[in-house]
Amino acid sequence: MKNLRRNFERYCFANRNKGIPNLMLYVSLGNAVVYLISALAGNYLLYNLLCFNRTAILHGQIWRLVTYPLTLLNSNIFFMLISLLCYYSLGTAMERQWGTLKFNIFYFTGVVLMDVYGMLFNCQADVYYLNMSLFLGYATLYPQAQFLLFFIIPIKAWAFALFDLVVIFAGLFHTPFTAANLFPLVALGNYFLFFGKDVLNVVPLSWQNKLRRLFHKAPKQQPKIIHFHVTEQPKKAETPAYTHKCTVCGRTDVSNPELEFRYCSKCSGYYCYCSDHINNHTHIQ
Template structure:
């Protein structure tokens, strides 16, 4: 029995339904708290939530979870749009995977970024979680469309490609972000990497078989019959008929008629 179905059969009852929607709601709550606080209080509040490896080692273990609730954007309009988009993605993923697998996907991300932060002090940006959810949704529903500014339709595979391109450009500008970005997307690579590689291998096998088949095909100028007298083949005249003589040589119907007439 595969590992994930086995885990789901044992621990599926502990899964939290709508976990992505819950995270999005908490991000909005944190945004609201920051908006009503003074700048100094808001800064202290965010520091209280962030994943600080030193503070975690001193017993502030809540930071292992609360850093996920820090919104990626503190503009109210964009935060609301982002939260609604994230909730929509969460519903789609849960309909495709079920609550347990969505939980496992998010927990895998949290473990990866937490280890990166604790061991190497890499940033644990909640934006990476949003991106991995977006990439997962686009992999499962590549042709699903959204409307940019409620007008321009665009498929999710292109949204994901644009997001990946922007992240790659960011890494090219700041090479120190390479490993944090890779770790921040490790759950996506683990979830979809094997399927992607097997699909590429299958396509390569199909291409190889097609190439072997085409190379094994008989060339178009190959003939099967040739008259031993006039040297014509069925390619020269499709109406010719060939017979085998007692000698084993072939003769076409025209030369046979000439012989009979002669």
């Protein structure tokens, strides 16, 4: 699996400019057009023609499989505009970091997963989960980015993402395990597939280190019985193992627990960098 992921990353990097550039621009404009037409017409006729509907798809309206991402609606035009600008910015930042091809595959993987699951189990595919996967992906790539709650309170992206993930998983355990109740987890499958263990980036590194030390406490050693004629040699201090080490400066999450460590997607391979060098290093090819 690790080799498969590495080969996929290399393929996406080698073809990073292929695909549909500025995909989120077209998606945002499409949502704006659908919203304006529906508002001017005073009905939801166009919305009902584009949204996901399993019965209608089985009767030949197959365009609904790809048009439901354009059905984001909000009763308030101001919040609708803010939402579109927000998701456009998130998608553009991810595309800039990953490249056009990888971002296209990420977005359309979410569409396909919801299409397949919705058709098999009669669940309602919704653009909400596509936008949620965008936000979670952005927060994983840029956990220290800030959002303004109620346009006033600054909150880090990782805090929002962690809250959303907790709500999603808590909902799974508070409801019966039916196909409909498992749909949110499947709908965010593109996020979990593309990020893998990097999902843990939404948890601050200091929290990860505390949890690691909590669950890996060494058992108490029994007192040694030393005979009077034996001289015990002093033991060398063991260097604690580290998880992340900066390729440039060599600092680790053990020697400098206050630092954040990230892996560069532009380097050919898995190279880790601290927060001082993730955006200031020569890419390894």
